[in-house]
Amino acid sequence: MRRFRHRPDRACAADEAVVHGLLLDRDVDPRWIERAGWQVLRDAGRVPAADAAPEVFARWLEADGFARDLLGQTQLTLVEIERPLTALRRWLLLERRHGDFPDTAAALIAQAGHHGGTWLFDALEEDALSDAADFAAAYLPPLPGHAAPDHADPVTRAVAAQYAGWPYPVWQRAMRDPPGGLDRLRADHGLAPLADGAHLLVAGCGTGREAQRLATDAPGAQVTGIDLSPTSLAYARERCDAPNLTLCELDLHRAGEVGPFDHIASSGVLHHLADPEAGWAALAAALKPGGTMRVMLYSRFSRMQVRAARARIADLVDRPVTPALVRDVRARFIDEPDHPIVRSVDFHSMGGVHDLLLHAHEDAFDLPRIGRALAALGLDLLQIDLPGRAARDAWLTDHPDDPHLRDLAALHAWEIRNPRLFNGMYPIWCAKRR
Ligand SMILES: C[S@@+](CC[C@H](N)C(=O)[O-])C[C@H]1O[C@@H](n2cnc3c(N)ncnc32)[C@H](O)[C@@H]1O
Secondary structure: HHHHHHHHHHHHHHHHHHHHHHOOOOOOHHHHHHHHHHHHHHHHOOOOOOOOOHHHHHHHHHHHEEEEEEEEHHOOOOHHHHHHHHHHHHOOOOOOOOOOOOOHHHHHHHHHHHHHHOOOOHHHHHHHOOOOOOOHOOOOOOOEEEEEOOOHHHHHHHHHHHOOOOOOOOOOOOOOOOOHHHHHHHOOOOOOOOOOOEEEEEOOOOOHHHHHHHHHOOOOEEEEEOOOHHHHHHHHHHHOOOEEEEEEEEEEEHHHHHHOOEEEEEEOOOOHHOOHHHHHHHHHHHHHEEEEEEEEEEEOOOHHHHHHHHHOOOOOOOOOOOOOHHHHHHOOOOOOOHHHHHOHHHHHOOHHHHHHHHHOOOOOEEEHHHHHHHHHEEEEEEEEEEOOHHHHHHHHHHHHOOOOOOOOOHHHHHHHOOOOOOOOEEEEEEEOOO
Protein backbone atom coordinates (compact mmCIF):
# COMPACT_ATOMS: atom_id res chain seq x y z
CA MET A 1 0.00 0.00 0.00
CA ARG A 2 2.61 2.55 1.11
CA ARG A 3 4.83 1.71 -1.84
CA PHE A 4 2.03 2.77 -4.20
CA ARG A 5 1.68 6.04 -2.30
CA HIS A 6 5.36 6.88 -2.05
CA ARG A 7 6.66 5.39 -5.32
CA PRO A 8 3.71 5.48 -7.74
CA ASP A 9 6.22 5.59 -10.61
CA ARG A 10 7.19 1.99 -9.80
CA ALA A 11 3.67 0.58 -10.20
CA CYS A 12 3.31 -1.63 -13.26
CA ALA A 13 0.66 -3.42 -15.29
CA ALA A 14 0.94 -6.54 -13.12
CA ASP A 15 -0.26 -4.50 -10.09
CA GLU A 16 -3.65 -3.75 -11.61
CA ALA A 17 -5.77 -6.13 -9.53
CA VAL A 18 -4.15 -5.00 -6.25
CA VAL A 19 -4.31 -1.29 -7.08
CA HIS A 20 -7.90 -1.53 -8.31
CA GLY A 21 -8.85 -3.39 -5.13
CA LEU A 22 -7.24 -0.70 -2.96
CA LEU A 23 -8.95 2.03 -4.98
CA LEU A 24 -12.35 0.61 -4.04
CA ASP A 25 -11.44 -0.37 -0.45
CA ARG A 26 -13.61 1.61 2.02
CA ASP A 27 -10.72 1.75 4.51
CA VAL A 28 -8.20 3.22 2.08
CA ASP A 29 -7.84 6.88 1.09
CA PRO A 30 -8.09 6.67 -2.72
CA ARG A 31 -5.81 9.71 -3.11
CA TRP A 32 -2.93 7.56 -1.91
CA ILE A 33 -3.14 5.27 -4.94
CA GLU A 34 -4.49 7.53 -7.67
CA ARG A 35 -1.08 8.20 -9.25
CA ALA A 36 -0.10 4.53 -9.04
CA GLY A 37 -3.39 3.67 -10.79
CA TRP A 38 -2.62 5.90 -13.78
CA GLN A 39 0.91 4.49 -13.88
CA VAL A 40 -0.54 0.95 -14.08
CA LEU A 41 -2.63 2.03 -17.07
CA ARG A 42 0.31 3.71 -18.78
CA ASP A 43 2.56 0.72 -18.18
CA ALA A 44 -0.12 -1.52 -19.69
CA GLY A 45 -0.14 0.74 -22.79
CA ARG A 46 -3.84 1.49 -22.31
CA VAL A 47 -3.71 5.32 -22.18
CA PRO A 48 -3.88 6.69 -25.76
CA ALA A 49 -1.12 9.05 -26.90
CA ALA A 50 -1.74 12.61 -25.68
CA ASP A 51 -2.29 13.84 -29.26
CA ALA A 52 -4.75 11.05 -30.19
CA ALA A 53 -8.17 12.19 -31.39
CA PRO A 54 -10.78 12.78 -28.66
CA GLU A 55 -12.88 9.94 -30.08
CA VAL A 56 -9.97 7.53 -29.39
CA PHE A 57 -10.05 8.65 -25.74
CA ALA A 58 -13.84 8.26 -25.66
CA ARG A 59 -13.69 4.67 -26.97
CA TRP A 60 -10.91 3.82 -24.52
CA LEU A 61 -12.68 5.24 -21.46
CA GLU A 62 -16.01 3.69 -22.40
CA ALA A 63 -14.28 0.28 -22.41
CA ASP A 64 -11.90 0.74 -19.44
CA GLY A 65 -13.67 0.32 -16.10
CA PHE A 66 -10.46 0.77 -14.10
CA ALA A 67 -9.75 4.17 -15.71
CA ARG A 68 -13.35 5.24 -15.05
CA ASP A 69 -13.09 4.10 -11.42
CA LEU A 70 -9.96 6.22 -11.06
CA LEU A 71 -11.92 9.24 -12.25
CA GLY A 72 -14.92 8.36 -10.12
CA GLN A 73 -13.18 7.68 -6.81
CA THR A 74 -10.85 10.65 -6.37
CA GLN A 75 -9.55 13.79 -8.01
CA LEU A 76 -7.13 13.40 -10.87
CA THR A 77 -3.79 15.05 -10.02
CA LEU A 78 -1.87 14.57 -13.27
CA VAL A 79 -2.20 17.37 -15.81
CA GLU A 80 -0.74 15.12 -18.51
CA ILE A 81 -3.96 13.05 -18.21
CA GLU A 82 -6.21 16.04 -17.47
CA ARG A 83 -5.32 17.85 -20.70
CA PRO A 84 -6.44 15.16 -23.19
CA LEU A 85 -9.49 14.48 -21.03
CA THR A 86 -10.33 18.18 -21.19
CA ALA A 87 -10.13 17.92 -24.99
CA LEU A 88 -12.32 14.82 -24.83
CA ARG A 89 -14.92 16.65 -22.71
CA ARG A 90 -14.92 19.55 -25.19
CA TRP A 91 -15.47 17.17 -28.10
CA LEU A 92 -18.29 15.32 -26.33
CA LEU A 93 -20.02 18.64 -25.65
CA LEU A 94 -19.50 20.47 -28.95
CA GLU A 95 -20.17 17.42 -31.13
CA ARG A 96 -23.09 16.44 -28.87
CA ARG A 97 -21.65 12.97 -28.46
CA HIS A 98 -21.90 12.60 -24.66
CA GLY A 99 -25.05 10.49 -25.10
CA ASP A 100 -23.05 8.01 -27.22
CA PHE A 101 -20.53 7.47 -24.41
CA PRO A 102 -22.69 7.41 -21.27
CA ASP A 103 -20.18 5.75 -18.93
CA THR A 104 -17.47 8.18 -20.01
CA ALA A 105 -19.82 11.13 -19.48
CA ALA A 106 -20.73 9.80 -16.02
CA ALA A 107 -17.03 9.41 -15.10
CA LEU A 108 -16.32 13.01 -16.19
CA ILE A 109 -19.28 14.25 -14.14
CA ALA A 110 -18.04 12.31 -11.09
CA GLN A 111 -14.54 13.72 -11.62
CA ALA A 112 -15.94 17.28 -11.77
CA GLY A 113 -17.51 16.63 -8.36
CA HIS A 114 -13.95 16.14 -7.06
CA HIS A 115 -12.14 18.95 -8.91
CA GLY A 116 -15.04 21.35 -8.45
CA GLY A 117 -14.82 22.96 -11.90
CA THR A 118 -11.08 23.62 -12.15
CA TRP A 119 -10.60 22.06 -15.60
CA LEU A 120 -10.19 24.74 -18.27
CA PHE A 121 -12.76 25.51 -20.97
CA ASP A 122 -13.32 28.21 -23.56
CA ALA A 123 -16.16 30.56 -24.57
CA LEU A 124 -17.48 28.15 -27.18
CA GLU A 125 -17.96 25.48 -24.55
CA GLU A 126 -19.49 27.97 -22.14
CA ASP A 127 -22.11 28.87 -24.77
CA ALA A 128 -22.81 25.22 -25.60
CA LEU A 129 -23.45 24.35 -21.95
CA SER A 130 -26.86 26.02 -21.96
CA ASP A 131 -28.09 23.36 -24.44
CA ALA A 132 -26.57 20.39 -22.59
CA ALA A 133 -28.20 20.33 -19.17
CA ASP A 134 -27.42 16.62 -18.74
CA PHE A 135 -23.69 17.20 -19.27
CA ALA A 136 -23.24 20.60 -17.58
CA ALA A 137 -22.19 18.98 -14.30
CA ALA A 138 -19.05 17.71 -16.06
CA TYR A 139 -18.05 21.39 -16.21
CA LEU A 140 -19.64 23.19 -13.30
CA PRO A 141 -20.71 20.99 -10.41
CA PRO A 142 -23.04 22.65 -7.89
CA LEU A 143 -21.20 24.89 -5.41
CA PRO A 144 -21.53 23.74 -1.82
CA GLY A 145 -21.12 27.21 -0.22
CA HIS A 146 -22.75 28.13 3.10
CA ALA A 147 -22.60 31.79 4.16
CA ALA A 148 -19.94 32.50 6.79
CA PRO A 149 -21.10 34.39 9.88
CA ASP A 150 -19.65 37.87 10.28
CA HIS A 151 -16.52 38.24 12.43
CA ALA A 152 -15.23 41.41 14.06
CA ASP A 153 -11.55 40.74 13.29
CA PRO A 154 -10.81 41.55 9.60
CA VAL A 155 -8.38 38.63 9.11
CA THR A 156 -10.83 36.15 10.65
CA ARG A 157 -13.56 37.63 8.44
CA ALA A 158 -11.44 37.26 5.27
CA VAL A 159 -10.33 33.70 6.15
CA ALA A 160 -13.89 32.65 7.04
CA ALA A 161 -15.18 34.09 3.74
CA GLN A 162 -12.51 32.15 1.84
CA TYR A 163 -13.49 28.78 3.29
CA ALA A 164 -17.20 29.60 2.89
CA GLY A 165 -16.75 29.45 -0.89
CA TRP A 166 -15.26 26.00 -1.22
CA PRO A 167 -14.60 23.35 1.40
CA TYR A 168 -10.93 22.57 1.90
CA PRO A 169 -9.42 20.06 1.58
CA VAL A 170 -11.63 17.85 -0.59
CA TRP A 171 -11.43 14.19 0.29
CA GLN A 172 -13.43 11.06 -0.31
CA ARG A 173 -12.44 8.53 2.36
CA ALA A 174 -10.02 8.78 5.26
CA MET A 175 -7.33 6.16 5.71
CA ARG A 176 -8.34 3.78 8.49
CA ASP A 177 -5.10 2.67 10.13
CA PRO A 178 -4.95 0.26 13.07
CA PRO A 179 -5.72 2.33 16.22
CA GLY A 180 -3.10 3.42 18.76
CA GLY A 181 -0.78 5.64 16.68
CA LEU A 182 -1.02 8.54 19.13
CA ASP A 183 -0.41 6.24 22.10
CA ARG A 184 2.68 4.82 20.39
CA LEU A 185 4.05 8.32 19.94
CA ARG A 186 3.29 9.18 23.55
CA ALA A 187 5.03 5.97 24.69
CA ASP A 188 8.15 6.97 22.71
CA HIS A 189 8.33 10.00 24.99
CA GLY A 190 7.59 8.17 28.24
CA LEU A 191 3.95 9.33 28.38
CA ALA A 192 1.13 7.06 29.52
CA PRO A 193 -1.48 5.93 26.98
CA LEU A 194 -4.59 8.10 26.72
CA ALA A 195 -7.15 7.15 29.38
CA ASP A 196 -10.56 5.91 28.24
CA GLY A 197 -12.78 8.93 27.77
CA ALA A 198 -9.81 11.27 27.13
CA HIS A 199 -10.75 14.52 25.39
CA LEU A 200 -9.10 15.33 22.09
CA LEU A 201 -9.48 18.50 20.02
CA VAL A 202 -8.89 19.15 16.34
CA ALA A 203 -8.68 22.94 16.04
CA GLY A 204 -9.48 24.22 12.54
CA CYS A 205 -10.65 20.76 11.47
CA GLY A 206 -11.80 22.02 8.05
CA THR A 207 -13.52 19.23 6.15
CA GLY A 208 -12.86 16.70 8.90
CA ARG A 209 -10.38 14.21 7.52
CA GLU A 210 -7.85 14.65 10.33
CA ALA A 211 -10.60 14.56 12.98
CA GLN A 212 -12.02 11.35 11.50
CA ARG A 213 -8.57 9.73 11.51
CA LEU A 214 -7.87 10.80 15.08
CA ALA A 215 -11.27 9.48 16.22
CA THR A 216 -10.59 6.08 14.65
CA ASP A 217 -7.03 6.08 16.02
CA ALA A 218 -8.34 6.62 19.57
CA PRO A 219 -11.75 4.90 19.69
CA GLY A 220 -11.94 5.20 23.50
CA ALA A 221 -11.52 8.98 23.37
CA GLN A 222 -14.02 11.77 22.73
CA VAL A 223 -12.87 13.90 19.81
CA THR A 224 -14.14 17.42 19.13
CA GLY A 225 -13.50 19.14 15.81
CA ILE A 226 -13.96 22.91 15.65
CA ASP A 227 -13.80 25.26 12.69
CA LEU A 228 -15.00 28.68 11.52
CA SER A 229 -16.34 27.44 8.21
CA PRO A 230 -19.95 26.18 8.01
CA THR A 231 -19.23 25.01 4.43
CA SER A 232 -16.31 22.84 5.52
CA LEU A 233 -18.20 21.55 8.57
CA ALA A 234 -21.19 20.55 6.40
CA TYR A 235 -18.81 18.68 4.10
CA ALA A 236 -17.19 17.04 7.16
CA ARG A 237 -20.57 15.92 8.54
CA GLU A 238 -21.37 14.19 5.24
CA ARG A 239 -18.18 12.13 5.41
CA CYS A 240 -17.15 11.58 9.03
CA ASP A 241 -18.79 8.53 10.57
CA ALA A 242 -16.74 7.98 13.77
CA PRO A 243 -19.25 7.71 16.66
CA ASN A 244 -16.82 9.40 19.09
CA LEU A 245 -16.46 12.56 16.97
CA THR A 246 -18.39 15.82 17.50
CA LEU A 247 -18.06 18.72 15.08
CA CYS A 248 -18.95 22.30 15.92
CA GLU A 249 -18.56 25.82 14.64
CA LEU A 250 -16.24 27.65 17.03
CA ASP A 251 -13.33 30.05 16.76
CA LEU A 252 -10.23 28.31 18.11
CA HIS A 253 -9.50 31.35 20.31
CA ARG A 254 -12.48 30.07 22.33
CA ALA A 255 -11.25 26.45 22.53
CA GLY A 256 -11.12 26.70 26.33
CA GLU A 257 -14.95 26.80 26.36
CA VAL A 258 -15.10 23.17 25.17
CA GLY A 259 -11.95 21.92 26.96
CA PRO A 260 -9.76 21.05 28.74
CA PHE A 261 -8.10 18.53 26.43
CA ASP A 262 -5.60 15.70 26.73
CA HIS A 263 -4.40 16.19 23.18
CA ILE A 264 -4.86 18.93 20.59
CA ALA A 265 -4.14 18.71 16.85
CA SER A 266 -4.11 21.75 14.60
CA SER A 267 -2.88 21.39 11.09
CA GLY A 268 -2.39 24.23 8.64
CA VAL A 269 -4.40 26.72 10.72
CA LEU A 270 -2.36 28.92 13.08
CA HIS A 271 -0.37 30.63 10.29
CA HIS A 272 -3.69 31.91 8.87
CA LEU A 273 -4.51 33.88 12.04
CA ALA A 274 -3.89 37.61 12.50
CA ASP A 275 -1.70 36.70 15.49
CA PRO A 276 -0.60 33.04 15.27
CA GLU A 277 1.11 33.07 18.67
CA ALA A 278 -2.09 34.33 20.34
CA GLY A 279 -4.06 31.49 18.72
CA TRP A 280 -1.41 28.99 19.78
CA ALA A 281 -1.62 30.41 23.33
CA ALA A 282 -5.40 29.87 23.35
CA LEU A 283 -4.83 26.22 22.41
CA ALA A 284 -2.07 25.81 25.02
CA ALA A 285 -4.43 27.25 27.65
CA ALA A 286 -7.07 24.65 26.68
CA LEU A 287 -4.56 21.78 27.10
CA LYS A 288 -4.31 19.88 30.40
CA PRO A 289 -0.87 19.88 32.08
CA GLY A 290 1.01 16.90 30.61
CA GLY A 291 -1.27 16.97 27.56
CA THR A 292 0.20 16.70 24.06
CA MET A 293 -0.20 18.83 20.98
CA ARG A 294 0.60 18.44 17.32
CA VAL A 295 0.66 21.58 15.21
CA MET A 296 1.54 21.86 11.55
CA LEU A 297 2.93 25.27 10.62
CA TYR A 298 4.06 26.72 7.30
CA SER A 299 7.80 26.93 6.93
CA ARG A 300 8.77 30.23 5.33
CA PHE A 301 11.58 28.41 3.52
CA SER A 302 9.44 25.79 1.88
CA ARG A 303 6.80 28.41 1.05
CA MET A 304 9.39 30.18 -1.13
CA GLN A 305 8.24 28.31 -4.21
CA VAL A 306 4.65 29.36 -3.51
CA ARG A 307 5.77 32.98 -3.16
CA ALA A 308 7.59 32.68 -6.51
CA ALA A 309 4.46 31.21 -8.09
CA ARG A 310 2.34 34.04 -6.65
CA ALA A 311 4.75 36.54 -8.20
CA ARG A 312 3.98 34.98 -11.59
CA ILE A 313 0.28 35.64 -11.11
CA ALA A 314 0.68 39.04 -9.42
CA ASP A 315 -1.88 40.56 -11.80
CA LEU A 316 -4.49 38.01 -10.61
CA VAL A 317 -3.97 37.67 -6.86
CA ASP A 318 -5.85 40.79 -5.80
CA ARG A 319 -9.02 40.04 -7.79
CA PRO A 320 -12.12 38.56 -6.15
CA VAL A 321 -11.71 34.78 -6.20
CA THR A 322 -14.25 33.21 -8.56
CA PRO A 323 -14.24 29.85 -10.40
CA ALA A 324 -13.13 31.72 -13.56
CA LEU A 325 -10.19 33.30 -11.69
CA VAL A 326 -9.10 29.89 -10.38
CA ARG A 327 -9.12 28.56 -13.95
CA ASP A 328 -7.10 31.61 -15.11
CA VAL A 329 -4.54 30.89 -12.39
CA ARG A 330 -4.33 27.24 -13.43
CA ALA A 331 -3.91 28.23 -17.09
CA ARG A 332 -0.64 29.99 -16.17
CA PHE A 333 0.92 26.73 -14.95
CA ILE A 334 -0.86 23.89 -16.64
CA ASP A 335 1.64 23.45 -19.46
CA GLU A 336 4.38 22.65 -16.94
CA PRO A 337 3.51 19.20 -15.57
CA ASP A 338 6.68 19.03 -13.47
CA HIS A 339 6.29 22.42 -11.80
CA PRO A 340 6.06 21.85 -8.01
CA ILE A 341 2.83 23.85 -7.89
CA VAL A 342 1.29 21.64 -10.57
CA ARG A 343 2.48 18.45 -8.81
CA SER A 344 0.80 19.63 -5.61
CA VAL A 345 -2.52 17.91 -4.88
CA ASP A 346 -3.98 21.34 -4.15
CA PHE A 347 -3.60 22.40 -7.78
CA HIS A 348 -6.43 20.00 -8.63
CA SER A 349 -9.43 21.37 -6.74
CA MET A 350 -11.10 24.77 -6.39
CA GLY A 351 -10.52 25.02 -2.65
CA GLY A 352 -6.97 23.72 -3.14
CA VAL A 353 -5.93 26.42 -5.64
CA HIS A 354 -7.53 29.04 -3.42
CA ASP A 355 -5.67 27.74 -0.35
CA LEU A 356 -2.35 27.26 -2.15
CA LEU A 357 -2.03 30.40 -4.25
CA LEU A 358 -4.79 32.86 -3.39
CA HIS A 359 -5.04 32.68 0.39
CA ALA A 360 -6.56 35.65 2.21
CA HIS A 361 -3.77 35.68 4.84
CA GLU A 362 -0.66 33.71 5.77
CA ASP A 363 2.16 34.33 8.23
CA ALA A 364 4.77 31.58 7.84
CA PHE A 365 7.14 30.45 10.59
CA ASP A 366 10.79 29.51 10.90
CA LEU A 367 12.34 27.31 13.57
CA PRO A 368 13.71 30.11 15.80
CA ARG A 369 10.22 31.63 15.95
CA ILE A 370 8.80 28.22 16.87
CA GLY A 371 11.41 27.88 19.62
CA ARG A 372 10.43 31.27 21.07
CA ALA A 373 6.72 30.41 20.97
CA LEU A 374 7.22 27.04 22.69
CA ALA A 375 9.25 28.68 25.48
CA ALA A 376 6.69 31.45 25.97
CA LEU A 377 3.75 29.01 26.08
CA GLY A 378 5.30 26.53 28.53
CA LEU A 379 5.38 23.77 25.92
CA ASP A 380 8.21 21.22 25.71
CA LEU A 381 9.21 20.11 22.25
CA LEU A 382 8.81 16.32 21.89
CA GLN A 383 9.79 15.92 18.27
CA ILE A 384 9.68 17.35 14.79
CA ASP A 385 8.93 14.93 11.96
CA LEU A 386 10.84 15.04 8.72
CA PRO A 387 9.03 13.99 5.58
CA GLY A 388 10.64 10.96 4.03
CA ARG A 389 13.15 8.40 5.22
CA ALA A 390 16.05 9.84 3.18
CA ALA A 391 15.91 13.21 4.99
CA ARG A 392 15.59 11.49 8.35
CA ASP A 393 18.55 9.18 7.69
CA ALA A 394 20.65 12.15 6.56
CA TRP A 395 19.77 14.05 9.76
CA LEU A 396 20.67 11.03 11.92
CA THR A 397 24.01 10.64 10.15
CA ASP A 398 24.87 14.26 10.97
CA HIS A 399 23.17 14.36 14.40
CA PRO A 400 23.15 10.84 15.88
CA ASP A 401 22.42 12.24 19.37
CA ASP A 402 19.23 14.02 18.33
CA PRO A 403 16.79 11.43 16.93
CA HIS A 404 13.79 13.65 17.74
CA LEU A 405 15.13 16.77 16.01
CA ARG A 406 14.98 18.94 19.09
CA ASP A 407 18.11 20.97 18.38
CA LEU A 408 16.26 23.81 16.67
CA ALA A 409 19.40 25.87 15.98
CA ALA A 410 21.07 22.97 14.14
CA LEU A 411 17.85 22.12 12.32
CA HIS A 412 17.42 25.76 11.28
CA ALA A 413 20.95 25.80 9.83
CA TRP A 414 20.16 22.54 8.02
CA GLU A 415 16.92 23.94 6.62
CA ILE A 416 18.69 27.05 5.31
CA ARG A 417 20.91 24.71 3.30
CA ASN A 418 17.90 22.54 2.23
CA PRO A 419 14.96 24.95 1.90
CA ARG A 420 12.57 22.27 0.65
CA LEU A 421 13.33 20.00 3.60
CA PHE A 422 9.87 20.30 5.15
CA ASN A 423 7.57 19.86 2.23
CA GLY A 424 5.53 22.94 3.18
CA MET A 425 4.91 22.59 6.90
CA TYR A 426 6.73 21.77 10.14
CA PRO A 427 5.03 18.92 12.03
CA ILE A 428 5.66 19.90 15.68
CA TRP A 429 4.86 17.57 18.59
CA CYS A 430 4.97 19.16 22.03
CA ALA A 431 3.66 18.66 25.58
CA LYS A 432 2.45 21.10 28.21
CA ARG A 433 4.65 21.31 31.28
CA ARG A 434 3.05 20.00 34.47
C1 LIG B 1 -5.87 25.10 5.50
S1 LIG B 1 -7.37 24.65 6.26
C2 LIG B 1 -6.84 23.21 7.17
C3 LIG B 1 -7.96 22.26 7.46
C4 LIG B 1 -7.55 20.97 8.21
N1 LIG B 1 -6.88 21.26 9.47
C5 LIG B 1 -6.68 20.08 7.36
O1 LIG B 1 -5.48 20.07 7.56
O2 LIG B 1 -7.22 19.42 6.49
C6 LIG B 1 -7.49 25.86 7.54
C7 LIG B 1 -8.77 25.74 8.34
O3 LIG B 1 -8.66 26.57 9.50
C8 LIG B 1 -9.92 27.15 9.75
N2 LIG B 1 -9.71 28.34 10.60
C9 LIG B 1 -9.03 29.46 10.29
N3 LIG B 1 -9.06 30.33 11.32
C10 LIG B 1 -9.76 29.70 12.31
C11 LIG B 1 -10.13 30.07 13.63
N4 LIG B 1 -9.80 31.27 14.14
N5 LIG B 1 -10.84 29.21 14.37
C12 LIG B 1 -11.21 27.99 13.85
N6 LIG B 1 -10.89 27.59 12.61
C13 LIG B 1 -10.17 28.43 11.85
C14 LIG B 1 -10.44 27.46 8.36
O4 LIG B 1 -11.84 27.65 8.36
C15 LIG B 1 -10.01 26.22 7.60
O5 LIG B 1 -10.99 25.22 7.63
